[in-house]
Amino acid sequence: MNAELAEVTATMRGRGEWEHRRFFPPGPKLALCLSGAESTLADLSETELVEVAAAARRQTAWAQARELAAIAELARRRARDEQDDHPDYRILSAHESVVEEVAAALSLTSESAATQVHLAERLHTDLPETRCALEAGQIDLPKVRAISDLTDHLPADVTATVEEAVVERASEQTTGQLRRRIRRIVQRLAPEQLERRKREAIAGRRLEVWETPDGTADLSLRDLAAADAHAIHNKITAMAHTLRQDGDVRTLDQLRADLAHQLLRGTPLPEVARAVQVEHTEPSATAAPEPTTASGPREHDTASVLADVIDARLTQVTEHARMQGRLNGLSARLQLAVRDIDEQLATVRDALCAAADHRHIGYRPPAAMRKVIEDRHPVCVFPSCNRRSNRCDLDHTTPWREQDGKGRTCPCNLAPLCRRHHRTKQTSGWALFQPWPGLLIWITPAGTWHIVHPERHLE
Ligand SMILES: [Zn+2]
Ligand SMILES: [Zn+2]
Structure with missing residues (x-):
């Protein structure tokens, strides 16, 4: 018997602190088991360390379920208190006001807070099984988001069928597998909904730019029709391959970025390859302007x-x-x-x-x-x-x-x-x-x- 196998056998036989806790449900008891100084982890076997990590994740899911339940309750009360006979457009609606409260309390942007409030409300109206699975630590928040996101705007009976079909197996699937499974089921039950969703997404197509922590910027074409996006990507990839065959030492990624850059700046297609080569040999030396700082009084x-x-x-x-x-x-x-x-x-x-x-x-x-x-x-x-x-x-x-x-x-x-x-x-x-x-x-x-x-x- 080799040393590795011996260790595994010993671990399996050992009566470690974490034995039998694999399915220990989240809640106050599990919180107690998980607490304690970092040094206590030093006494655990590696198997037990993995169990601790899994248990902590279950506990996190439980806590997230509590967070969403509290938000849902707050939203429910505000909606109940709102007198909606004469909506006043100079002020926020009860729902918008809750969103801003959540944004301020959790340090979220208004958009993220709105997403969080919406998720909380959906779990407490349309997705009860998903909510229970999160609270029981069987699925984590990204999976809950996937289920909520892909069933949003579906008829209630379709949502219920989808939920029942996916929740149980979701614990063993990755978020990507879960998404694909939901999409297959929706495709079968309500294909016209998927088609409408796609049309709406394409109607929201846009060009976005945002600054990154490295001081660079990302430029992104969002929600194009899939066929169009792949056609553009394939064409640029083919040009990049040609340049590589001609001896260009840049990576495929760099070449694709440089080619797309030139095309978007309006360089006609035949000249793009030449422009990209010239640009590479003479890197532009434009210095970034010094950021101005506002110096305020004492x-x-x-x-x-x-x-x-x-x-x-x-x-x-x-x-x-x-x-x-x-x-x-x-x-x-x-x-x-x-x-x-x-x-x-x-x-x-x-x-x-x-x-x-x-x-x-x-x-x-x-x-x-x-x-x-x-x-x-x-x-x-x-x-x-x-x-x-x-x-x-x-x-x-x-x-x-x-x-x-x-x-x-x-x-x-x-x-x-x-x-x-x-x-x-x-x-x-x-x-x-x-x-x-x-x-x-x-x-x-x-x-x-x-x-x-x-x-x-x-x-
Ligand atoms: Zn503002
Ligand atoms: Zn003054």
């Missing part, structure tokens, strides 16, 4: 001290409410607390504002003031928003009123808000304060808060 030190004070105060208010068992209506109490701090600061803030002599008479801030605000907040001041401030409105945090000097047009009372988060601010339960120039405090309907500092940069 007032930011004060802002960060104030942020700590406000955070401590709001924590205190929350703890107090929790002890009294009065967490409902917390949002209003937090707003009161911030308003209080805001009033305490009014005298010193007004004196600084007068000394700076930067107020503007009239509603619309002049260009120079706009620049100051945009340097201070290069993006919308909602905590998870990345919309550039030069594409936002400058919002008067306290609404503009000329007569009594309230809500004045000056850097003490302006901040960039994109259209969506402008509506968020107007929605009942939400509040936004600017107790110090550039320091913004959001209070959400559920009674949490988010502090946005000056000089918040694009991330």
